Amino acid sequence: MVTKALPKDQPTRDRIVQAADDLFYRRGFEHTSFADIAAAVQISRGNFYYHFRSKDEILSAVIQARLSEREEMLARWDTELKAPADRIRRFIDILTRNRALILQHGCPVGTLCSELAKLSHAARPEADELFALFRTWLRRQFTLLGLREKPDALAMHVLARTQGVATLANALRDETFLQREVREMHDWLDALATCPMPPPPRRKVH
Amino acid sequence: MVTKALPKDQPTRDRIVQAADDLFYRRGFEHTSFADIAAAVQISRGNFYYHFRSKDEILSAVIQARLSEREEMLARWDTELKAPADRIRRFIDILTRNRALILQHGCPVGTLCSELAKLSHAARPEADELFALFRTWLRRQFTLLGLREKPDALAMHVLARTQGVATLANALRDETFLQREVREMHDWLDALATCPMPPPPRRKVH
DNA sequence: GTCTATACCTGGATAGAC
DNA sequence: GTCTATCCAGGTATAGAC
Numbered sequence: 001m002v003t004k005a006l007p008k009d010q011p012t013r014d015r016i017v018q019a020a021d022d023l024f025y026r027r028g029f030e031h032t033s034f035a036d037i038a039a040a041v042q043i044s045r046g047n048f049y050y051h052f053r054s055k056d057e058i059l060s061a062v063i064q065a066r067l068s069e070r071e072e073m074l075a076r077w078d079t080e081l082k083a084p085a086d087r088i089r090r091f092i093d094i095l096t097r098n099r100a101l102i103l104q105h106g107c108p109v110g111t112l113c114s115e116l117a118k119l120s121h122a123a124r125p126e127a128d129e130l131f132a133l134f135r136t137w138l139r140r141q142f143t144l145l146g147l148r149e150k151p152d153a154l155a156m157h158v159l160a161r162t163q164g165v166a167t168l169a170n171a172l173r174d175e176t177f178l179q180r181e182v183r184e185m186h187d188w189l190d191a192l193a194t195c196p197m198p199p200p201p202r203r204k205v206h
Numbered sequence: 207m208v209t210k211a212l213p214k215d216q217p218t219r220d221r222i223v224q225a226a227d228d229l230f231y232r233r234g235f236e237h238t239s240f241a242d243i244a245a246a247v248q249i250s251r252g253n254f255y256y257h258f259r260s261k262d263e264i265l266s267a268v269i270q271a272r273l274s275e276r277e278e279m280l281a282r283w284d285t286e287l288k289a290p291a292d293r294i295r296r297f298i299d300i301l302t303r304n305r306a307l308i309l310q311h312g313c314p315v316g317t318l319c320s321e322l323a324k325l326s327h328a329a330r331p332e333a334d335e336l337f338a339l340f341r342t343w344l345r346r347q348f349t350l351l352g353l354r355e356k357p358d359a360l361a362m363h364v365l366a367r368t369q370g371v372a373t374l375a376n377a378l379r380d381e382t383f384l385q386r387e388v389r390e391m392h393d394w395l396d397a398l399a400t401c402p403m404p405p406p407p408r409r410k411v412h
Numbered sequence: 413g414t415c416t417a418t419a420c421c422t423g424g425a426t427a428g429a430c
Numbered sequence: 431g432t433c434t435a436t437c438c439a440g441g442t443a444t445a446g447a448c
Contacts (some may be wrong), residue, residue, distance in 0.1 A: 012431075028324035030236055033423060046426085047432050055424065106320055113377040114317050115324075118234035131377055156374065156383050157390070164370025168362065171319040171334055177362050184363070218413075239441060253414050255443070415448070422441080430433075 013051045015041050021062045025101075025108045028115055029059060056123060063126045066108070067133065074137045084144040085193040088158065091138065092185045095165055095178055103173050107166035109134075134159060145193060154192075161185060219257045221247050227268045231307075231314045234321055235265060262329065269332045272314070273339065280343045290350040291399040294364065297344065298391045301371055301384055309379050313372035315340075340365060351399060360398075367391060 010018075019040035023032040034055070038045045052058050081087045095102060105111070109130045116124040138155035147154060161181070169178040216224075225246035229238040240261065244251045258264050287293045301308060311317070315336045322330040344361035353360060367387070375384040 026324070027326075028236075028321070030234075031325055034425090035423080043431095044433055045424090046434070049425070050431060053425095104323075106323065110373050110377070111320050111324065114312055114320060114373060115234070117312065117376055118232070118317065118321075119237055120233075128377055131374070153383075153386060156380075157387065160370035160374045160383075160387060161367060162370070163373045164366035164368070167316050167320060167369045167373060168337070168366045170323055171316070171337055174362075177359075177366075180359060181363065181366060240443090241441080249413095250415055251442090252416070252444085256413060259443095261442070413448105415446100417445085417447100419444070420442085422439105424437105424439085426437075427435085428433100429435100430431105 012041070012043065012047075016043075016048070016051055016058065017061045017065050020058050021065060024059070024062055024112065026105050029112070029121075030115065030119060056121075059121075059123050060126065063112075063123060063130070067129060070130065070133055074133070084141040085189060088138065088141050088145075088189055089186060091134070091158065092162065092182060092189070095162055095169075095182050099169075099175060099178055102166050102178070103169055103175055106170040107163060110163045110166060131159065147192070158185070218247070218249065218253075222249075222254070222257055222264065223267045223271050226264050227271060230265070230268055230318065232311050235318070235327075236321065236325065262327075265327075265329050266332060269318075269329060269336070273335060276336065276339055280339070290347040291395060293347050294344065294351075294395055295392060297340070297364065298368065298388060298395070301368055301375075301388050305375075305381060305384055308372050309375055309381055309384070312376035313369060316369045316372060337365065353398070364391070 016037060019037050020032070023036055023040065027036070034045050034048055037058075038048070048058075052061070077087050077090055081090060109127075113124070113127050113131065115121075116127050135152070135155050138158055139151045142151035142154045145151075162185075165178055165181045169175065222243060225243050226238070229242055229246065233242070240251050240254055243264075244254070254264075258267070283293050283296055287296060315333075319330070319333050319337065321327075322333050341358070341361050344364055345357045348357035348360045351357075368391075371384055371387045375381065
């Protein structure tokens, strides 16, 4: 979710993964060719196969890199922020912090998962772990908040709303909308955290 | 959003558009080749170019077809359902009605717009009209509901939530989640329609 | 209107020199 | 570790017969 530099004094393998990560995000996996990555890393196309056996192997490495990057981020938040409500707020604020990229390219997690689903790609389950990672972390925060009855539903709700905002903000390139929705999610969370009771009466199913 | 048959007694051009529509949805635009469409329509690859000058032209035709199909659907709802709240409910229920397809392939509108954004494809603005169509229609319903202050924000909110649910339900193939979120959107709408007042106090920005 | 044949290109992947 | 040269599959698009 962060724009990266490409320091030349890094192992070539890592530079390939970084460049691929960035290009897969901006142009999509399938639409990115070896020629594109090679140009970004400034190596020859043939050189790839010293580091990876196939394009799919690069994809795998990219997903793993994204996973560990997100894990570190969440761990950092856990130490920096003590109140679970603050941590959830920080999660929601990803939308604001990365709004420039999101407006241009959408959510890196959501768009990758959608693309791999259409491609029926073998790495799909790996990519879905990115969602699972956030889901588990959010669930823990809601549990800590005292909402023990349905922390998972709340986690999924937050994931879905942020996904929707990212998709729509990207399609319509509407930053105002993005900011407004972030505010509303904050309000929603405030109401939830202030009064840790199960929200308004649920209609019966049918 | 509806699975279509491929009646042989239809003009070939229309059959191409239908088959392409379906394949673009299930596999994505870029990942679908002429060979795939040709197999579905049972014509030869060369024959395409009698009906369309390029793949992009097929895409354009597919988007136009989707646009008019959705327009008709909304017009139908307008005559069938008199209460604007019922119309909005029907919109939300697209998720339930098409859940099988959505779980497998996501939202046809959202996934197409995301893909075209990554491809920097010329047809992107055309595809975005699909969102604009729903947005305008929803805005009108919210206005009719008596929520004249921010009908557009509400329309966008509904669009975003349905998008998010579709994306996440697709990634995690979670039908229970989809159904639960639909129920919560119904509850949300009920609260809104019952008390047509601007919702709870908004926090100040900063 | 539909077909076959084919041109042309791009993209992933391999071989082997340095 | 990196390069050049090359192969091959698959994709879009064209030409021209039927």
